[in-house]
Amino acid sequence: xxxxxxxxxxxxxxxxxxxxxxxxxxxxAQTYNFDEIKTPLIEKTELFSRTTGNSSDIVRKEMYSFxxxxxxxxxxxxxxxxxxxxxxxxxxxxxxxxxxxxxxYYGEAFRYERPQKGRYRQFxxxxxxxxxxxxxxxxxxxxxxxxxxxxxxxxxxKVKLKINTIGSAAERRLYSDILRNHFKNYKDDMCxxxxxxxxxxxxxxxxxxxxxxxxYIKDAPQLKNNLNTSSLKRYAEVLVLxxxxxxxxxxxxxxxxxxxxxxxxxxxxxxxxxxxLIGGGRxxxxxxxxxxxxxxxxxxxxxxxxIVEAFKEQHKEYVSTIEKTIDVMYVGLTEKAYPIxxxxxxxxxxEGVICSCLYNKSGLKGNLKEALRLNSIYLVIxxxxxxxxxxxxxxxxxxxxxxALKLANFEEDILNIKD
Ligand code: HAM
Numbered sequence: 001x002x003x004x005x006x007x008x009x010x011x012x013x014x015x016x017x018x019x020x021x022x023x024x025x026x027x028x029a030q031t032y033n034f035d036e037i038k039t040p041l042i043e044k045t046e047l048f049s050r051t052t053g054n055s056s057d058i059v060r061k062e063m064y065s066f067x068x069x070x071x072x073x074x075x076x077x078x079x080x081x082x083x084x085x086x087x088x089x090x091x092x093x094x095x096x097x098x099x100x101x102x103x104x105y106y107g108e109a110f111r112y113e114r115p116q117k118g119r120y121r122q123f124x125x126x127x128x129x130x131x132x133x134x135x136x137x138x139x140x141x142x143x144x145x146x147x148x149x150x151x152x153x154x155x156x157x158k159v160k161l162k163i164n165t166i167g168s169a170a171e172r173r174l175y176s177d178i179l180r181n182h183f184k185n186y187k188d189d190m191c192x193x194x195x196x197x198x199x200x201x202x203x204x205x206x207x208x209x210x211x212x213x214x215x216y217i218k219d220a221p222q223l224k225n226n227l228n229t230s231s232l233k234r235y236a237e238v239l240v241l242x243x244x245x246x247x248x249x250x251x252x253x254x255x256x257x258x259x260x261x262x263x264x265x266x267x268x269x270x271x272x273x274x275x276x277l278i279g280g281g282r283x284x285x286x287x288x289x290x291x292x293x294x295x296x297x298x299x300x301x302x303x304x305x306x307i308v309e310a311f312k313e314q315h316k317e318y319v320s321t322i323e324k325t326i327d328v329m330y331v332g333l334t335e336k337a338y339p340i341x342x343x344x345x346x347x348x349x350x351e352g353v354i355c356s357c358l359y360n361k362s363g364l365k366g367n368l369k370e371a372l373r374l375n376s377i378y379l380v381i382x383x384x385x386x387x388x389x390x391x392x393x394x395x396x397x398x399x400x401x402x403x404a405l406k407l408a409n410f411e412e413d414i415l416n417i418k419d
């Protein structure tokens with residue numbers, strides 16, 4: 001039986017690369033003083049319709065929703081921000097501490113999309129959310145963090161930061177009417193999705209992947225010209241701070257993001273002009289809409305599959321060196337050796353040494369082959385002769401040196417040589 005369309009299994013070298021990248025992201029998040037949070041994969045469907053947004057493609061077409069055995073309407077999370085906001089509210093985290101709450105997360109998300117390169121139905125996101133800080137400095141710090149991730153992964157030459165301001169919800173409502181007015185004359189020319197976006201959310205017509213080269217999109221009235229001075233001032237301040245930090249960006253007036261909750265600053269880090277690796281922005285009204293608490297917020301989400309793919313493309317040589325290694329491979333040449341091996345491995349493992357043994361009497365040749373496949377450093381051979389003499393043969397597979405050590409305490413010698 002095959003894995004479901006749009007899903008895949010992660011094992012062998014792929015999981016090593018995936019986790020190496022995730023661990024790098026976690027380390028960076030910790031240097032920014034973000035704390036890890038883990039929320040459920042399933043939530044009430046209502047949470048996503050109220051946060052991600054009824055007018056987003058995600059909620060309208062891509063959710064895995066079902067009634068559970070208690071007739072509750074449940075969905076697999078299509079993104080992680082909504083769950084973090086729910087958790088922030090339901091655990092009353094906001095009342096417990098100071099004025100700034102910073103979280104990072106890593107986990108699966110599910111969207112019923114048409115699978116293609118970099119687009120899965122089950123994928124992983126790493127993200128951060130910062131609550132409680134409405135300053136432009138928090139905007140810039142979060143963007144800086146995403147930018148340092150790109151740099152740390154050595155992708156800066158291939159990735160562009162696109163940035164825009166989408167103003168407040170009230171400003172967007174007015175602008176939506178202006179856009180609707182402009183676009184209504186071109187309805188016949190539009191893809192089916194845009195036809196329905198015209199009513200539901202005309203801003204999304206601006207970043208339609210199908211119609212993006214059409215003249216009526218290029219000629220559309222710009223949001224920037226319909227924003228008030230405080231929105232524009234904030235945007236200008238963010239750009240000055242980014243300049244000051246030497247962070248390159250491209251202003252993109254068509255960037256509106258696919259989720260409904262954003263306001264003011266939105267941004268994306270785009271790889272090779274095609275795949276968005278990181279998407280985020282400010283969402284100051286969401287916590288209030290769900291929990292009646294005034295709590296500004298900003299964050300971003302990274303598609304791990306996409307960032308892994310980009311990393312593999314840009315670092316082919318390094319990726320070829322990522323391999324599983326073990327410290328000691330034990331070879332039992334007689335049944336009597338195995339109980340001794342079990343004890344010995346236990347001693348070494350308690351000291352953090354990675355050990356393994358094939359209990360199949362595949363002989364020295366078979367074991368050696370496996371030891372080499374696993375990039376083992378030492379081979380420990382225990383046969384009839386060795387047991388009789390109270391010895392073990394230890395072979396260093398890198399230097400090819402071989403020595404006989406005392407069966408009673410050879411583990412100490414291994415620990416000493418290993419150090
Ligand atoms: P998003 O742009 O929908 O934003 O997703 C973030 C990232 O997840 C995308 O840039 C992309 O790399 C990855 N992604 C999305 N869909 C797929 C897919 N089907 N297959 C593989 N990767 C995918 C959010 O989800 C927001 N929650 C981000 C955020 C956090 N905004 C504020 N805080």
